[in-house]
Amino acid sequence: MSFAEAPTSRNFKQNASAALRNETLQRAMGYLGFTQKRAEAVARLPEFEALRDQARDIKDHTLKHLDFYLEAYEAKVMESGGHMHWCRTPEEARRTILDLCRSVGARSVTRGKTMIGEEIALNPFLERNGIEPVETDLGEYIIQLRGEPPSHIIAPAIHVTKEQVADTFLEKHAAYGKTRLLTEPREMLEEARGILRGKFLKADAGITGANFLVAETGSSIIVTNEGNGDLTQLLPKMHIVLATPEKLVPTLEDASTILRLLARSATGQEFSVYTTVSTGPRRRADPDGPAQYHVVILDNGRISMLGTEFQDMLRCIRCSACLNHCPVYNAVGGHAYGWVYPGPMGSVLTPGLIGVDQAGALPNASTFCGKCESVCPMKIPLPKMMRHWREREYEAKLSPAIARWGLAAWAFAARRPRLYRALTRPAMAVLGRLGKRRGNFANLPLAGGWTEFRDMPAPEGKTFHQLWAERSR
Amino acid sequence: MxxxxxxxxxxxxxxxxxxxxxxxxxxxxxxxxxxxxxxxVPKRGRVQGREKIEAFVKMAEFSLATLARVRSAGDVPGAVADYLKSQNLPPKLRMAPDQKLDAYPWASKPLLQIARGKAEPEDEVGLTGAFAGIAETGTLMLLSGPASPSTLNFLPETHVVVVRAEEILGSYEDGWAKLRQIADKLPRTVNFITGPSRSGDIEQTLQLGAHGPRRLHIVLVDDGADAGTER
Amino acid sequence: MQEKSPPKTPLRSPKVGLFVTCLVDLFRPSIGFAAVKLLQDAGCTVEAPASQICCGQPAYNSGDRRDAKAVARGIVDAFEGFDYVVAPSGSCAGMIREHYPQLFAGDAAYEARARNLAERTHELVSFLVDVLHVKNVQARYDGTVTYHDSCSGLRELGVKHQPRALLNGVAGLTLKELPGAEICCGFGGTFCVKYPEISNRMVSDKIADAAKTGAGTLLAGDLGCLLNMAGKATRAGVDLECRHVAEVLAGMTQDLPPIGQAKK
Structure with missing residues (x-):
């Protein structure tokens, strides 16, 4: 299943309700434990805050000159023997990738983890065209077998318990027999490792994403902990990099600066196990490596965010810190968001890529607690941009009419002190009297959203301004 | 258009x-x-001399790599043989066709069966040098090329890397600077490796050896001198 | 119009405009009077201009900038001429300090005035500690309390150590830290009624964490969060008294029942 083919972001509220009632999901989400590790990693690096400022500045600079850096990057890709393919839409990217795969007669392709692959629903497309895509990141592999989309950017199967993984493997790895015992993650990893090793060795092409593209050298950089991305791009005849323009940084030094933030923000590691800088295909004397190196550079809506109040979002490096620290994400998991990117970054990016009419619920599903912005390595003002989406939604009259009327009525009164006091004083007096015995209300007309789950504390009765006026008299 | x-x-x-x-x-x-x-560049990437070597050792071990120090080049084959024995691995390895590695006296350990070249699927142990060690995170920096096939870094279950103290640099930036001194273009691949392969994808429990090597063992040739500068 | 900039050194008797906030005005005026007492004890002259209503946040956070500005103009007008403007709420003070300059950007009549107001505006407890350098309050509260850091005060205004510093000086009071004190309680203004189930999960976790500390009282600096937490505590039957930190610091808890509870 692919969210790109069938977004459910409009149903966020219903999705969230179901997620909160799903006990298995709630148990699985309880294992999400990156926040403590991040805090420890940040504490070990005194320069962390200063690096955040520099990283923000590097990306801002790059975005400001994105056309220059893209052209410079392209020139270097070609100089190193690689090819660059420009694609505006998912259709163009899918077609380009299919043509590339067919050009080497590919029947099976390995896939490093790419969120952009999710964006363009690449796997179902390849399957429909007779090519077997094999996700090689363990988490991605698990959910591919289960027919599910990822629910987290770097821990795509965080919503799955080990018992569910075992059931999936027992069902899908029939060759291993149906009666063996699979209880520990270790055993499941070994089984997947064995199966995927075979897939790596027979793949005709490997498709990875890129964490960074380096204009100075025409390089793509991926980071993984498993080494799957390396086997994906190293063993087949052809390496295809699927990336978007905002992945660019000017130099290797700039990439190094942001890399110092990436793993620490994501998993709390000092550095990912494998950081791999790839530049072109294998050289004449090289004993291994792909004979062809292709970069598919896809826009899919990024460029339309440039120069708008959402441009800062293009600094995002997909570390997941905002997800990990978000109380809403932690409560409902990633699938509730109904498209490729969940959590705070998804709440900002998704309306930009599929439209605020489709995804307007997401930027509304935030308390603006600000935790996401405080941990974002790229200092993206996520709450501010969620508010901007609410503004767009309001201006387009997409928000519910009842909420709009209520707001208008309140705003009418809230700038007319005498009217406001004339309305609120008697109301508080009545509520204060009615609520005196209990101190709160278990039910209140028009406040069902509140009192369904909590009592409404009763007001004291007189308002402050009433008492203040009496006192000053 | x-x-x-x-x-x-x-x-x-x-x-x-x-x-x-x-x-x-x-x-x-x-x-x-x-x-x-x-x-x-963080302060810990700007340390020099012994401090740099010790930082590399500490951070490499923090990344769950194992590390053995030897005093001289002559001790390298013994350290490799000892490590394989300690892990109950057969004394058989695929070594990068690297002159730097050829210089170690492998003949002193005649029981070690050494094949040279890129990794084959059945190879259990890969042995390579490194272009540099990066102290700030205990990272190894390897360049692809005729003398260092990248497959050796990923296919075998055990990756043994011989690094000399003078190859330890402070930061990634030092690595780029050193690379630019010897080449005006990047090799096909620069691999930064920090510890053995791992995954936490099943209930966030850390498991080593996801797709790449289960073990990363570093043999550090360190005579204890105030090293850390290019010699 | 002559604008006042915030004084560099504390004035002997600064003129403070109390921004009561709409929730305190309606639901718990006692918090306003606690603020008045704390400010007066610290040597301030306090006024509460009658024309103030709301900072405009409900409209602002709903994407309705036009109404937000219309309501916010009333605040800018109301607090002309004070040395400082102080609110017993990190959220409302944060709205003025952090968001008014953006809200009024490009507004010829109001931008400069909004900026000036932003500079003069403070959250109550951080104002006492950081600006007036209050070290100690004369108050007594017999019991163990725990403290929830409301999000806007914490992350927009840096309110963290100030309430703890003053609480530690309250006679008879023991402060026990709340695990996850910096995690949102799930109030979030209109969020709690737009997404009641998610909000419920968040506030349930918060109350459970607070109960686990063994403290009998849960304090915070924002009435919105407190209404949410107190309402959940009584609904869940958790024996926890919720109060605004100013009530405790002003020693005004004697005759004032906890939020959402009846007088004993």
């Missing part, structure tokens, strides 16, 4: 320009690309 022109035009329009940036701006940007200016 083709996709390339369309995308570039879209970017320029969004940035409030009709065409590419003016000549002066382009010159500044070109200079930035060629200047290799370093951004902030």
């Amino acid at each position: 083709n996709a390339r022109d369309d995308m570039l035009a879209g970017i320029r329009k969004a940035l409030g320009r009709d065409g590419s940036a003016d000549a002066a701006t382009r010159a500044t940007l070109q200079a930035r690309l060629k200047g290799h200016k370093q951004n902030l």
